[in-house]
Amino acid sequence: MTNKRNRNSVFITYQGLRKLEQAIIQAQNNEKDAKLTVQELSNRAKVSPTTFTRIRKSSHPVDRDSVKLVFKSLRLELDEDDFYQPSQQVPCSWDRAPDTTEFVGRSEQLQQLKKLVLVEKYRLVILQGIGGIGKTHLATLVAEQIQTKFEVVVWRSLVQAPPVEEYLTSILQFMLGALREEIEIASSFDAKLSQLMECLKKHRCLLILDNIETILSSNGQTGLYRAGYEGYSQLIRCIGEVAHNSCVLMTSREKPREILLLEGERTKVKCLKIEGLNLREGYELFEHLPRKFKYANKEQELQELIEYYKGNPFVLKIVAAQTQELFAGKIASF
Ligand SMILES: Nc1ncnc2c1ncn2[C@@H]1O[C@H](COP(=O)(O)OP(=O)(O)OP(=O)(O)O)[C@@H](O)[C@H]1O
Numbered sequence: 178m179t180n181k182r183n184r185n186s187v188f189i190t191y192q193g194l195r196k197l198e199q200a201i202i203q204a205q206n207n208e209k210d211a212k213l214t215v216q217e218l219s220n221r222a223k224v225s226p227t228t229f230t231r232i233r234k235s236s237h238p239v240d241r242d243s244v245k246l247v248f249k250s251l252r253l254e255l256d257e258d259d260f261y262q263p264s265q266q267v268p269c270s271w272d273r274a275p276d277t278t279e280f281v282g283r284s285e286q287l288q289q290l291k292k293l294v295l296v297e298k299y300r301l302v303i304l305q306g307i308g309g310i311g312k313t314h315l316a317t318l319v320a321e322q323i324q325t326k327f328e329v330v331v332w333r334s335l336v337q338a339p340p341v342e343e344y345l346t347s348i349l350q351f352m353l354g355a356l357r358e359e360i361e362i363a364s365s366f367d368a369k370l371s372q373l374m375e376c377l378k379k380h381r382c383l384l385i386l387d388n389i390e391t392i393l394s395s396n397g398q399t400g401l402y403r404a405g406y407e408g409y410s411q412l413i414r415c416i417g418e419v420a421h422n423s424c425v426l427m428t429s430r431e432k433p434r435e436i437l438l439l440e441g442e443r444t445k446v447k448c449l450k451i452e453g454l455n456l457r458e459g460y461e462l463f464e465h466l467p468r469k470f471k472y473a474n475k476e477q478e479l480q481e482l483i484e485y486y487k488g489n490p491f492v493l494k495i496v497a498a499q500t501q502e503l504f505a506g507k508i509a510s511f
Pocket residue numbers: 279280281282283306307308309310311312313314315388428429430462490491494
């Protein structure tokens with residue numbers, strides 16, 4: 178996920194993206210019968226669909242001339258505030274963060290998250306929702322889009338349930354090096370936690386802690402910790418309670434109990450419930466599936482499918498694959 182940069186590469190700003198999305202909605206509203214596809218929009222702009230999608234996501238640098246073409250095709254002026262040139266490389270450790278190039282929709286949630294993190298300076302934001310709803314992809318994409326506003330970005334998964342000390346060491350190893358903090362990683366848990374909090378106070382760091390429900394107990398009592406993992410409770414409390422300059426994004430199927438006490442505008446801690454994709458986003462998901470998964474244009478059937486599975490992208494992708502295999506794309510018989 179390293180960024181390729183050249184002289185003409187730019188990132189679209191939050192403002193530029195908003196302009197673009199509003200113009201696309203406007204263009205779609207003007208279109209009476211047919212829905213404007215990515216293919217059609219990119220044809221109009223004379224850029225490839227891949228470039229068009231990249232521009233809309235702003236997760237990777239894009240060619241400025243292509244951005245101009247896209248803006249022009251939607252009758253938009255490209256202002257200086259609509260893009261910026263990546264001047265410095267932010268050290269990022271993405272670990273096992275997923276590839277987000279097939280990400281669709283969620284523009285409202287992306288905007289809301291950017292506002293919370295960049296404007297309102299929230300210190301801890303939890304994306305909570307059921308399995309497969311898209312928390313990890315959303316957290317990763319937003320982190321990619323705002324990475325240049327931070328001094329360091331660290332993404333770490335909890336899926337393998339690492340002991341908390343090991344987890345802290347892995348974060349500190351990258352962070353201390355990237356921030357040129359010449360200190361040795363402490364050996365005790367308490368001291369490691371203090372080192373992390375010092376970094377979060379002294380620097381503007383973005384930390385993504387993925388799938389924290391893994392370390393919560395699953396014996397029916399929501400929000401409690403698995404035996405041996407209580408140190409995570411302290412970690413979450415510290416991140417939420419201590420005044421610092423950084424932002425920690427977490428994803429979880431459950432709400433950790435600390436959050437119930439910490440959540441608030443003053444404390445800068447927020448839990449966002451992530452629901453399924455809406456109908457428009459669901460269609461877009463199907464539109465982006467590889468050719469072999471494509472259906473004939475049966476909107477009614479797709480609508481039923483999206484509604485039945487409540488817009489869960491993981492389930493929709495599985496169903497699309499199975500339907501294709503079993504019934505050659507015939508949803509009705511499925
Ligand atoms: N906005 C999206 N556009 C396209 N595909 C998506 C989107 N969100 C999620 N997906 C797909 O759905 C699947 C599940 O997404 P993700 O792993 O982010 O879910 P999750 O909520 O983190 O699930 P879990 O609780 O199991 O960790 C992935 O295969 C991903 O490709």
